[in-house]
Amino acid sequence: MDIHELTTDVxxxxxxLAGTNAAMGAAENGADVVIADKGAIERSGDIxxxxxxxxxxxNQDPEWxxxxxxxxxxxxxxxxxxxxxxxxxxxxxxxxxxxxxxARIGNPLTQPDGTFYRTRSMGQPGTYWINxxxxxxxxxxxxxxxxxxxxxxxxxxxxxxxxxxxxVAGGIGFHIRSGDFYRxxxxxxxxxxxxxxxxxxxxxxNPFNTWLCPFDTGDGQIMAFKAGAALSNMEYMRMTLLPKGxxxxxxxxxxxxxxxxxxxxxxxxxxxxxxxxxxxxxxxVVYQALQEIRMGHGPLFIDCRHLxxxxxxxxxxxxxxxxxxxxxxxxxxxxxLRTNPVEITVSExxxxxxxxVTGSGIKIDRESASTVPGLFACGDACDHNRCVHxxVAGGxxxxxxxxxxALGMKASPEAPDAVAREEVDRFxxxxxRSTGYPQRxxxxxxxxxxxxxxxxxxxxxxxxxxxxxxxxxEGSLDQMKATDLHELMRTHxxxxxxxxxxxxxxxALYRTESRNKPYHHRLDYxxxxxxxxxxxxVLRKEGERIVCExxxxxxx
Amino acid sequence: MPxxxxxxxxxxxxxxxxxxxxxxxxxxxxxxxxEPYLRYPDECWHCGSCRxxxxxxxxxxxxxxxxxxx
Numbered sequence: 001m002d003i004h005e006l007t008t009d010v011x012x013x014x015x016x017l018a019g020t021n022a023a024m025g026a027a028e029n030g031a032d033v034v035i036a037d038k039g040a041i042e043r044s045g046d047i048x049x050x051x052x053x054x055x056x057x058x059n060q061d062p063e064w065x066x067x068x069x070x071x072x073x074x075x076x077x078x079x080x081x082x083x084x085x086x087x088x089x090x091x092x093x094x095x096x097x098x099x100x101x102x103a104r105i106g107n108p109l110t111q112p113d114g115t116f117y118r119t120r121s122m123g124q125p126g127t128y129w130i131n132x133x134x135x136x137x138x139x140x141x142x143x144x145x146x147x148x149x150x151x152x153x154x155x156x157x158x159x160x161x162x163x164x165x166x167x168v169a170g171g172i173g174f175h176i177r178s179g180d181f182y183r184x185x186x187x188x189x190x191x192x193x194x195x196x197x198x199x200x201x202x203x204x205x206n207p208f209n210t211w212l213c214p215f216d217t218g219d220g221q222i223m224a225f226k227a228g229a230a231l232s233n234m235e236y237m238r239m240t241l242l243p244k245g246x247x248x249x250x251x252x253x254x255x256x257x258x259x260x261x262x263x264x265x266x267x268x269x270x271x272x273x274x275x276x277x278x279x280x281x282x283x284x285v286v287y288q289a290l291q292e293i294r295m296g297h298g299p300l301f302i303d304c305r306h307l308x309x310x311x312x313x314x315x316x317x318x319x320x321x322x323x324x325x326x327x328x329x330x331x332x333x334x335x336x337l338r339t340n341p342v343e344i345t346v347s348e349x350x351x352x353x354x355x356x357v358t359g360s361g362i363k364i365d366r367e368s369a370s371t372v373p374g375l376f377a378c379g380d381a382c383d384h385n386r387c388v389h390x391x392v393a394g395g396x397x398x399x400x401x402x403x404x405x406a407l408g409m410k411a412s413p414e415a416p417d418a419v420a421r422e423e424v425d426r427f428x429x430x431x432x433r434s435t436g437y438p439q440r441x442x443x444x445x446x447x448x449x450x451x452x453x454x455x456x457x458x459x460x461x462x463x464x465x466x467x468x469x470x471x472x473x474e475g476s477l478d479q480m481k482a483t484d485l486h487e488l489m490r491t492h493x494x495x496x497x498x499x500x501x502x503x504x505x506x507x508a509l510y511r512t513e514s515r516n517k518p519y520h521h522r523l524d525y526x527x528x529x530x531x532x533x534x535x536x537x538v539l540r541k542e543g544e545r546i547v548c549e550x551x552x553x554x555x556x
Numbered sequence: 557m558p559x560x561x562x563x564x565x566x567x568x569x570x571x572x573x574x575x576x577x578x579x580x581x582x583x584x585x586x587x588x589x590x591e592p593y594l595r596y597p598d599e600c601w602h603c604g605s606c607r608x609x610x611x612x613x614x615x616x617x618x619x620x621x622x623x624x625x626x
Binding site: 038155244245246323 | 574576577600607609617622625
């Protein structure tokens with residue numbers, strides 16, 4: 001096992017959609033870049049296998065297709081979960097360049113005839129979704145990053161940040177196949193490790209059968225928090241609706257095309273219960289679905305039988321863009337959109353942004369900077385990016401800002417000490433244990449606790465019970481054993497997930513109201529209190545404690 | 557469990573192992589040279605990257621009974 005010492009301007013932790021765009025943003029603005037990922041940047045992250053939608057305003061209609069109208073939409077569905085001026089800076093101001101960049105790397109958002117194919121759902125005032133073929137988006141981004149001369153550390157899991165004089169000065173990680181350690185000294189660091197997807201008990205049995213990438217486990221958020229960075233919006237437990245046995249994305253395409261939500265009584269329940277019907281904001285759709293199930297109105301379906309043949313043909317052709325294997329699943333299960341409604345259910349919970357336009361995680365400002373000098377964040381790991389559009393636009397912004405910070409430093413930080421043997425041993429410790437518990441056992445308990453006490457229906461007593469149980473489980477973290485490097489990686493993921501769970505519970509207890517139900521539904525405070533709770537719950541580390549503070553957000 | 561490898565078509569190039577985002581696919585030595593196998597089948601996310609990038613179209617996706625029947 002070797003120890004490699006690297007020095008660079010900008011270190012990027014996480015090479016998914018946000019991280020690769022951050023690498024481009026940093027490199028195209030003159031910085032030397034190192035980017036590390038647990039997988040390979042050509043296929044890692046939430047959209048590794050493909051994606052089909054990108055949210056944008058294109059100025060094609062003066063009523064709803066403008067920056068101003070878009071911010072009005074953010075204000076309406078966001079309900080005080082994000083600062084509009086930050087979203088304007090990290091998304092709106094970067095949008096044209098993002099669309100141009102997608103075309104430049106060979107994956108335009110347009111159809112072959114040069115037009116945008118646009119659909120509408122999730123509370124949008126117009127057709128903000130651009131439907132496109134993103135099956136090879138990650139391979140193209142990976143190539144663009146390598147062509148720019150960035151040094152790529154594939155299969156390297158970063159496990160901690162280096163700090164010096166209160167600033168972040170790089171990171172440390174290990175290669176999951178060779179066990180080699182990497183210590184990367186950097187003037188600026190960008191976290192782009194996504195949200196946390198393996199945190200709640202999974203209704204489809206297998207915890208890896210998740211909507212978004214199950215290898216996103218909040219690692220970067222935890223590293224940032226330990227280095228002193230504030231996190232926000234951690235109380236929101238995101239959920240969505242999915243095919244019954246397979247947590248595949250792709251349903252947005254069905255709803256965007258005009259799919260209707262149907263219950264077991266034959267009622268189109270969204271059309272009955274919400275003024276926007278099937279195109280209501282996602283949290284409202286999930287909330288209504290949960291209500292239907294609780295009332296015994298299941299099973300639930302999505303019905304596309306009424307769609308025009310040309311729309312169904314477009315769906316059949318494009319369904320695999322978002323999840324490559326969904327058409328195979330439908331075929332092997334015997335689903336036919338023309339003749340039968342498809343059975344759906346509510347997904348697992350996850351730590352993720354409360355809407356498609358506001359995020360959860362590392363708190364960033366207008367320049368994508370965290371509250372710690374030298375540390376930036378983007379994509380689903382931060383609190384003001386969300387979704388594909390947020391990762392592409394906000395990723396580049398974070399890379400650009402990190403480059404400006406690095407290149408503006410008069411002198412390099414002092415050279416760090418060589419990696420101490422004890423430091424490496426600490427991260428490798430689970431490999432050396434002959435007795436102990438497999439990480440899966442700890443993680444299963446974590447998922448159970450989160451689902452039962454910090455789930456879609458929460459109350460003070462329940463959350464407090466959850467916090468006590470998580471504390472007890474935390475005592476088992478140092479008893480995890482790993483038989484190889486793959487398992488070692490998973491033990492570090494389990495550790496991150498448990499700390500993310502503790503932060504979610506702490507924030508959920510603090511916010512004594514409900515917001516964007518069922519993402520934060522307090523049974524003891526069921527109403528939304530716009531007067532007192534429109535804003536962010538900000539979490540900071542004080543010694544070993546997690547401390548909450550409320551930060552108001554002005555709404556229009 | 558997906559993916560399923562067709563060893564008649566597979567040339568042992570290791571692309572699937574290299575690109576699998578979950579470190580689920582590993583290579584092993586067989587009498588005919590290196591070939592991929594699913595070392596952690598329960599951890600597959602069914603993203604389809606291995607199938608999409610296989611130069612020999614040697615990968616098919618076969619969903620397990622629990623996912624197809626529940």
